[in-house]
Each structure stands twice: as C-alpha cells, then as structure tokens.
Amino acid sequence: MTRPYFNHSTEQLRAEYEHAASASDQKKLRLLLAELKHRKKPGARQLLAEVEGRLKGGVAAAQLALPLSGNGGSTPAKSKAVKSLSSKVSAPFDPPRSATSGPRKHSPPAKRSRKRPAHKPTSEQEEAVEAFLSGETLKINAYAGTGKTSTLELLAHATGNRGQYIAFNRSIVSEAREKFPDTVSCKTTHSLALSGTPREYRTNRDKLFGSVNANQLAEMLGIKKNWRVDGGFVLQPRSQGYLVLQTIKRFAQSADGEPLASHVPQHGSLLGAPKEVLKKVEEFALERARQVWERMLDPADQMPLGHDGYLKRWALTDPVISADYILLDEAQDTNPVVLGVLKKQAAQLIYVGDKYQQIYEWRGAVNAMQEIVTDRTTELTQSFRFGSQIAAAASQVLAMLDETTPLRGNPQISDRIGATLPDTILARTNATTITALINALEQDLKPHLVGDSSDLMKMLRGVEELRNGHPSDVPEFFGFNNWAEVIEFAKSGEGEHLLTFVNLVESKGERRLMWALNRSVDEDEADIVVSTAHKSKGREWGQVRLMDDFLKSKARTQPAPRSDRRPVAASANVDRQAGGLDPAELRLFYVAMTRAKREVEIPQNACDLLGIASSSRGVLPSPVTRSYIVEQLEPVPRSLPPPPSVTHARPAPPPVSAPLSAAKPERPRGLLGRLFGKKS
Numbered sequence: 187m188t189r190p191y192f193n194h195s196t197e198q199l200r201a202e203y204e205h206a207a208s209a210s211d212q213k214k215l216r217l218l219l220a221e222l223k224h225r226k227k228p229g230a231r232q233l234l235a236e237v238e239g240r241l242k243g244g245v246a247a248a249q250l251a252l253p254l255s256g257n258g259g260s261t262p263a264k265s266k267a268v269k270s271l272s273s274k275v276s277a278p279f280d281p282p283r284s285a286t287s288g289p290r291k292h293s294p295p296a297k298r299s300r301k302r303p304a305h306k307p308t309s310e311q312e313e314a315v316e317a318f319l320s321g322e323t324l325k326i327n328a329y330a331g332t333g334k335t336s337t338l339e340l341l342a343h344a345t346g347n348r349g350q351y352i353a354f355n356r357s358i359v360s361e362a363r364e365k366f367p368d369t370v371s372c373k374t375t376h377s378l379a380l381s382g383t384p385r386e387y388r389t390n391r392d393k394l395f396g397s398v399n400a401n402q403l404a405e406m407l408g409i410k411k412n413w414r415v416d417g418g419f420v421l422q423p424r425s426q427g428y429l430v431l432q433t434i435k436r437f438a439q440s441a442d443g444e445p446l447a448s449h450v451p452q453h454g455s456l457l458g459a460p461k462e463v464l465k466k467v468e469e470f471a472l473e474r475a476r477q478v479w480e481r482m483l484d485p486a487d488q489m490p491l492g493h494d495g496y497l498k499r500w501a502l503t504d505p506v507i508s509a510d511y512i513l514l515d516e517a518q519d520t521n522p523v524v525l526g527v528l529k530k531q532a533a534q535l536i537y538v539g540d541k542y543q544q545i546y547e548w549r550g551a552v553n554a555m556q557e558i559v560t561d562r563t564t565e566l567t568q569s570f571r572f573g574s575q576i577a578a579a580a581s582q583v584l585a586m587l588d589e590t591t592p593l594r595g596n597p598q599i600s601d602r603i604g605a606t607l608p609d610t611i612l613a614r615t616n617a618t619t620i621t622a623l624i625n626a627l628e629q630d631l632k633p634h635l636v637g638d639s640s641d642l643m644k645m646l647r648g649v650e651e652l653r654n655g656h657p658s659d660v661p662e663f664f665g666f667n668n669w670a671e672v673i674e675f676a677k678s679g680e681g682e683h684l685l686t687f688v689n690l691v692e693s694k695g696e697r698r699l700m701w702a703l704n705r706s707v708d709e710d711e712a713d714i715v716v717s718t719a720h721k722s723k724g725r726e727w728g729q730v731r732l733m734d735d736f737l738k739s740k741a742r743t744q745p746a747p748r749s750d751r752r753p754v755a756a757s758a759n760v761d762r763q764a765g766g767l768d769p770a771e772l773r774l775f776y777v778a779m780t781r782a783k784r785e786v787e788i789p790q791n792a793c794d795l796l797g798i799a800s801s802s803r804g805v806l807p808s809p810v811t812r813s814y815i816v817e818q819l820e821p822v823p824r825s826l827p828p829p830p831s832v833t834h835a836r837p838a839p840p841p842v843s844a845p846l847s848a849a850k851p852e853r854p855r856g857l858l859g860r861l862f863g864k865k866s
Contacts, residue, residue: 289321331571
C-alpha cells in the first residue's frame with residue numbers, strides 16, 4: 187500500500203484527521219490509520235488512538251462533536267494576536283477534561299531494565315502513591331529536604347501508564363531521565379513547546395532562537411527621536427525599545443491571550459512618575475507591543491520569536507500533552523503560561539512542590555501549590571537532609587506563615603544552629619553577595635559564585651554608561667539619563683530598593699566590582715562557595731552561614747489575626763506576625779536556612795526575631811585561610827557621597843590584601859523585585 191502521508195509531520199497528520207473527521211471521510215481516516223501505525227513518537231501514538239476510536243465510533247467520536255476550543259463550551263472572542271496565530275497554524279485537537287470518563291485508570295507496571303528505587307518508602311510516600319494510583323488529580327506538598335524526587339520515582343514505578351515529567355531546569359530533567367522508568371518522558375517546558383512548533387519556524391534558527399536588544403528593536407520599529415512625555419520625562423529611542431521588549435516578555439509569561447495594560451512594567455524612574463505620564467507610556471507600550479507580537483508570529487518576518495515567544499505561541503494553540511499523567515515539579519513557581527496549558531489537559535495532573543518555597547512571585551510566577559484545587563492532597567513532612575534542630579527552626583518560620591504542621595528532622599542526623607566554619611555563604615541580595623566575594627578575594631581565597639553573573643555585569647556596565655551620560659537599558663536604570671539621577675532617586679522613598687547597590691558602587695567602584703566577578707572560580711576548585719538564596723534553590727551543603735541582610739523588609743499590609751492560629755512548637759515564644767515582616771522574605775529565609783545539612787549559622791537579629799536558640803558548642807577552629815571571610819564587612823555609608831562627574835572613570839583595581847573594617851551593609855526595606863533586592 188502506498189503511503190500518501192509519508193512526508194507529513196504529526197501536526198499535519200492531525201490537521202488532516204480533523205478535516206477527515208468533520209467530513210466523515212472514512213477512506214482518508216483509514217489511510218491516516220495505516221500511516222500512523224508506522225509512527226513511534228508519543229504524539230503520533232496518541233493520534234493513532236483517536237483515529238481508531240473515530241473509526242470504531244467510540245469515545246473519540248463523541249469528543250469530535252465538541253468544539254475544538256479546548257474549553258468544552260463556547261469559544262470566547264479571540265484577540266487580534268490569537269486570530270493571527272490561528273490563521274497561521276492548525277490548533278491541535280484538545281479533548282477537554284469534561285469529556286473524559288472520570289479518573290484515569292492505572293495499569294500494572296511492566297518489567298523494566300532500569301532499577302527500581304532501593305529505599306523503603308515512608309508512610310507519607312506510600313500515601314502519595316496510593317493517591318496517585320486512584321487516578322485523581324493530586325497535590326503533594328513537600329517541605330524542604332523531604333524526598334520529593336524519590337517520591338516522584340515511586341509514583342512513576344508504580345504504574346505502567348505513560349507519564350510526562352516537567353521541570354524548568356535542564357540539569358534536573360537530565361537527572362530525572364536516569365531515574366525514571368522508560369514509560370516517562372522527561373522534558374523542560376521549553377523542550378515541550380519546541381517539539382510542538384511547526385517546521386516553518388524550526389528550520390529558521392534565527393527566527394526561532396534569535397533575540398533583539400532595545401537598540402535593535404527601536405531601529406526595526408523606526409523609532410529615531412527622543413520622546414518628551416512631559417516637561418521632565420524624556421525617553422530616548424533605546425528606552426522606548428526596551429519598554430516594548432519588557433511588555434512583550436511579561437505578556438509571553440502570562441496566561442493572557444494578548445498584551446494588556448498589566449504587562450507594561452513600572453520600574454526605574456517610572457516608579458515616581460505622575461499618573462498622566464504613566465498613562466501615556468502605557469498606551470505607547472501596548473500599541474507597539476501588539477505590533478511586534480504580530481510580527482513575531484509571522485514566519486516570514488525577521489522579528490525573532492525567541493524562547494519566551496515560541497513557548498507562548500505553543501500555549502496559544504491549546505496543545506495536547508500525550509501522556510496519561512503529568513508530573514509538574516516545583517509547582518510553587520509555575521509560569522502562568524505553562525499552568526494555563528496544564529489546566530486544559532485530559533491527563534491526570536500531579537502538582538509537586540512546597541508553597542513556602544515560592545521565591546519567584548516578583549517574576550510573575552504562580553504558586554500552584556496554593557491556588558490549584560485538586561481531588562487529593564498529600565504531604566511530605568519528614569526531612570532526610572537535616573536533623574531536629576534545623577527542622578525546629580524552620581518550623582518557627584513556617585508558623586509565622588500560618589502553617590501549623592511542623593517540619594520533622596531526620597533522627598539519625600546530628601545537626602545544630604550556631605557559629606560554624608562554613609563551606610557556603612548565602613545572602614539575600616546580590617549587593618551583599620558581591621561584598622562577600624570581595625572579602626574572600628582580599629583574604630587570598632578562591633571563591634565560587636553560584637550562577638550566571640551576567641545580570642550583575644550588565645548592571646555594572648550600566649553604571650559606566652550612566653557615568654558617561656548615556657542611558658542604559660538595565661531595568662533599574664530605566665528613564666535615567668546619568669548616574670547622578672540614580673543617586674538622587676536612591677535617596678527617595680521610591681528608590682530605596684537601590685540604596686544598597688548605590689552605596690556599594692560608590693564605596694568600592696563599579697570597575698572593582700566587575701574585577702571581583704571575573705575572579706570567581708569553578709566550584710570544584712573553590713575554597714568557599716558564595717550564593718544568593720535564590721540561586722541556592724535545589725542545592726544543599728554541609729555548613730552554611732547566612733548573611734545579615736535577611737528579614738529586613740516589612741509587609742505592605744499587616745495580616746489579619748487568626749483565632750485558630752497555634753504555634754508549631756510549644757517552646758516558641760515569638761510574635762507570629764513577625765512585626766509585619768514581608769511573607770516573601772520569610773519564604774526566602776526558609777529556603778536559605780534549609781540548604782544546610784549539618785550546621786547553619788544564623789545572624790543574631792534573625793535568631794532573636796524568630797525565637798531560635800543559637801549554640802556555640804562544637805565550633806570548629808578558625809584557620810587563617812577561612813576564618814574571617816565575611817565576618818567583617820566594610821561599612822556602607824547611609825549618607826551618599828557627592829555625585830561624580832559624568833566623565834568619571836575608575837581604573838581596574840589590583841587585588842587588595844588588607845582586611846576590611848567591621849560594619850554591616852545598609853539594608854533595603856522594599857521588596858519590589860529589583861535585581862539587587864530580590865532578583866538573583
């Protein structure tokens with residue numbers, strides 16, 4: 187038999203199937219069935235089942251009678267951008283959850299070549315497996331160090347059904363592939379989106395993976411003149427281009443169908459701008475963002491999609507993930523656009539994470555562990571990482587977040603809270619982190635800075651640009667024409683989030699800070715590891731020291747008192763409102779302190795605030811090579827020095843050997859999502 191659809195992609199085959207089904211073309215359906223029997227990819231196997239069901243007049247035929255909008259009902263009016271998208275690609279068939287016949291049934295696991303988990307499951311893990319095998323939607327609330335990955339392995343090995351594991355980090359996905367059975371596909375969200383992107387995009391790498399900066403976008407849009415919004419607020423072409431780029435980025439990460447006013451960012455000098463200025467800026471950004479998005483969707487246009495773009499485009503097609511069940515890891519920091527896709531799936535959904543480890547809400551992440559309603563919910567509260575002391579202290583933090591279930595430590599591990607000889611130093615802000623890095627270098631140590639430092643370097647280069655009177659496209663410096671304006675803004679209430687960074691630059695110089703960043707070594711060569719708490723997520727170390735820039739910000743609104751609130755530990759003698767501390771700060775502190783496996787050194791102010799006892803027993807000796815890495819920090823003056831000339835330039839500094847004098851860095855109070863406040 188000939189194969190008329192031999193060269194068709196799975197997406198093209200699906201389009202042919204929908205056309206044949208709507209026309210009741212039995213001959214074409216049989217030809218598609220014959221072709222799909224030669225295909226092995228999950229998407230093709232899923233389509234094969236649908237074609238067979240249609241030919242047999244089964245469930246798939248009933249599903250075909252439903253609208254193809256993916257919502258099981260009437261299709262709402264589409265935005266211009268979505269209409270444009272629909273005219274360019276055929277949206278894959280998406281059977282709504284309401285069309286399924288109740289919970290998914292699991293088949294017995296088959297024999298596999300891969301070794302099953304060797305450890306004996308705990309009672310909590312057994313409960314999670316039982317809930318999973320019920321076929322209902324499930325949330326697994328997993329505290330820090332409680333064996334989340336091993337629990338997911340147990341779920342996957344308990345069934346013969348096809349699964350899809352989704353994570354946001356490639357290294358985590360690579361590790362999962364080695365542990366999960368062959369029936370589970372492990373991918374990042376972007377790799378899922380890429381596999382569902384049409385060939386007309388994939389054959390043009392520049393279109394698919396390319397990017398444009400603010401200057402390039404301004405040129406592509408024909409923006410050549412400064413825009414005087416009002417008498418005192420002027421946006422240069424570069425700043426206008428950057429504003430449009432950020433609006434599109436925020437739209438792409440949302441679950442919305444088109445760019446909206448809520449996607450227009452407010453940062454830099456916009457934070458203190460009058461309402462009439464903000465309104466004009468918003469109208470400009472929205473109009474241009476919608477124009478750019480239309481061009482991004484056009485395969486023939488040179489405007490690149492980029493990673494955020496093809497993920498958003500994939501989500502707007504209402505894709506079907508070919509799996510019987512889907513495991514979403516780190517669900518507490520889910521991208522809204524991904525969560526929107528998952529809500530439409532017919533597969534059994536399992537959300538796994540810790541709602542108290544949500545630390546990316548400032549980036550638009552959605553805490554699915556708190557917001558999503560599922561049929562079943564289980565918990566993992568027994569930590570395997572640390573013992574009872576760290577667990578009790580972490581439980582104090584959880585209590586301040588209104589949690590009444592304590593985190594239990596591993597009884598086989600002896601741990602403590604107190605002074606330690608650290609192998610890792612964690613800070614809340616990048617400003618304090620880079621100060622710690624300089625201190626290590628000045629003591630002739632080899633530090634490793636965790637994560638990509640490109641954002642830090644970009645911000646410091648932005649300082650150089652502003653000193654020379656050129657505007658920068660760094661978000662924090664948006665709308666400023668020189669460094670003196672940034673210094674003045676940092677003194678104001680709106681700009682207090684920049685004060686620590688400005689003081690650091692003025693006391694040490696941007697060239698010296700860049701020099702320090704370039705001296706970071708690989709982790710296996712380092713004497714000490716330095717990281718922000720954000721970048722420590724998912725990691726663990728033996729001895730951890732926390733810097734004193736945690737727990738400094740107040741919440742904007744005080745939480746209402748609860749009559750049913752009770753402490754996690756009977757010995758807790760702390761104010762559960764924490765003096766109005768920002769819950770986001772508490773969650774970040776919880777993440778940081780639970781990175782330690784044996785010892786964690788917590789600043790005294792935090793111990794006092796949380797009612798945590800600190801011990802000096804068993805402190806290791808302090809050799810010269812590691813005794814005062816970050817114990818003493820150079821003072822950062824609250825009173826800023828006079829603004830330098832815009833022609834100011836600093837020479838690259840040589841290494842400094844003298845120890846720094848004792849003082850603490852100035853703290854930012856407002857958590858507005860700025861790079862040197864929350865972002866890392």
